[in-house]
Amino acid sequence: MEAAAAGREVELKLEVAAADLPGLFGRPWLRALAEGRPGSQTLWSVYYDTADLALWRSGLVLRVRAAGRRRIVGVKTRGVVRGGLVAREEREGPLAGGAADPRRVVPAALLASIAEPRLRSAVERAAAGERLIPCVSTRFRRRTLRLRVGTARVELALDAGEVSAGRARLPIRELELELLSGPTRALFDVALRLAAEAELRPSSVGKAERGFARLLGEEAPAVRAAPVPLAPDASLEAMLRAVLAECMRHATANQPAVERGSPEGVHQMRVGARRLRSALRLLEAWLPPRAAGELSRELRWLARELGRARDLDVFLGETLGPILAGRPEDAGLAVWRDAAEAARAEAYAAVRASLASQRYALLVLRLGRFVDGASFRGRGAAPLAARAEPEARRLLRRLAGRMRSLGERLDRLSPRDLHRLRIRTKRLRYACELLGPLFRGKAPARAARRLATLQDALGRLNDLANAEALIAQLRERTGAATSPEAARAEGFVLGYAARSSAAGRGELARAWRRVARLEPFWQARS
Secondary structure (H helix, E strand, O other): OEOOOOOEEEEEEEEEOHHHOOOHHHOHHHHHHEOOOOEEEEEEEEEEEOOOOHHHHOOEEEEEEEEOOEEEEEEEEOOEEEOOEEEEEEEEEEOOOOOOOHHHOOHHHHHHOOOOHHHHHHHHHHHOOOOOEEEEEEEEEEEEEEEEEOOEEEEEEEEEEEEEEOOEEEEEEEEEEEEEEOEOHHHHHHHHHHHOOOOEEEOOOOHHHHHHHHHHOOOOOOOOOOOOOOOOOOEHHHHHHHHHHHHHHHHHOOHHHHHOOOHHHHHHHHHHHHHHHHHHHHOHHHOOHHHHHHHHHHHHHHHHHHHHHHHHHHHHHHHHHHHHHHOOOOHHHHHHHHHHHHHHHHHHHHHHHHHOOHHHHHHHHHHHHHHHHOOOOOOOOOOOOOEHHHHHHHHHHHHHHHHHHHHOOHHHOOHHHHHHHHHHHHHHHHHHHHHHHHOOOOHHHHHHHHHHHHHHHHHHOOHHHHHHHHHHHHHHHHOHHHOHHHHHHHHHHHHHHHHHHHHHHHHHHHHHHHHHOOOOOOOOOO
């Protein structure tokens, strides 16, 4: 990806540990890349909105920034965030009439200072005649350094201060790397080198976002997968970049939800990591093998870290929960519930530690560089400029054939083969979701839904094995089954899981029949 056009901002945001703030710019290799001397200034920004935050809800940010004697009005779109990389539209201009205190700007002067007619009109429509008032403010010391990185020019801005939102005060310790010109990968090259030497963490939440979220009382939501933005006539290279970018967005956008302890956030981040691994495998003919292999291994690590917490969520909510609902006073079941909840708390603490680790930071930055700057190529495969649809059909046919070769023997499959069928079903489902926009009509979405049902039915057959494994781990960890009540309750839990597994056989057969009747939209058109 090359540098954005005028009026479009591309930057990489990272949170900085307090201990690393003072010496971050002092590295000799940074000074060797520097163009000129570092700069420093205090910035005071005030974000305006209506009383009900209509601009923010519409995806617009209206800011007055005080920098020395200058007063600058800026309008930004919220933009697209992926693993700390933010791309959005931004327009700035001098404040009409001036104002010593940015909190005292007259709303008419604000609107008059927006030079771009389209953005001014968007702000007016969103405000719908309501008065604009100061809602969030930031005050911070900014140190800047401009770098020449190959053919690219990058500005580093190190900010330390606070966000004010109502009575809340939130610290700012943030490094922004803004692309001035050249390829986006330069941002990741600098960030990766810094992250190997300091405690940095990619951030998907900016200063204004933190303030408005506090005003709204919103917790970071879990983020689901979105359709890949692909036109039916897209090229292979466009397909590669769009598929990998969406998979990365899905995984990394759930970081804030996971950190606040959201079970759905854990689930979605784990799904995102798995989808991205499947995408790397699906598209391997056009990817640099060494880099793709290293990323796949690190994504497997992340999925495993999340998996422990997810398994305990499922055990407590879907296996133990229904039994406890029918026997709320059972002391033995309470023993297993308490043991599982303690284990889950530890698992969530381990996940948070993983997301705060250097290993995770480097993974996200390497993913970003790979998605935005990888040298895709066809090693004997179709050229990158070719239309993607014929190759997508070939990939889907291969996955569908592998799944059917097992599924046609469904009633004779061993537990091991059923697990293999679940993996093949999942890969075909993800491929239908990711490549489906290349095909017209509703067949890809219908196939993805039916494959998801089949995948769930296959997953439920593992309930008994999962329950047995978790109870064994909890018993070893806590000695939970030493009392007669707990031993009796263990029988309830395993019996419930066994009945669920047996009932799943009928559900599985029905789900397979619906998949077998699917229109094979991946077949070549006659």
